Amino acid sequence: MSLQTIKKFKLGYAPENWEGLSKYLVSKGFTQKELVEAGLAAKSPRGSGVYDLFRGRVMFPVFDMQNRVVGFSARVLGTEKVAKYINTPQTPIYNKSF
Secondary structure: OOHHHHHOOOOEEEEOOHHHHHHHHHOOOOOOOOHHOOEEEOOOOOOEEEEEEOOOOOEEEEOOOOOEEEEEEEEEEEOOOOOOEEOOOOOOOOOOOO
């Protein structure tokens, strides 16, 4: 994709890291609970921490009618045996049925 396309559609990339975004946002004052509620992280089944939902994927923002980002759709790069596409789960600001 061209840089012009990336900028026009505000595309991004989530690195292949289990806790990169979560650790960064917690260092900026967000709680793990807020990250889970926002659909950016999930509770770890092995403890009290969280892990990033979006990893190793091109990120497509989902906008509301006021042009605010309310969620994401993401596509994996490569041929790993994981879901090709994942989307932000239902959150207080993102209703998947609309």
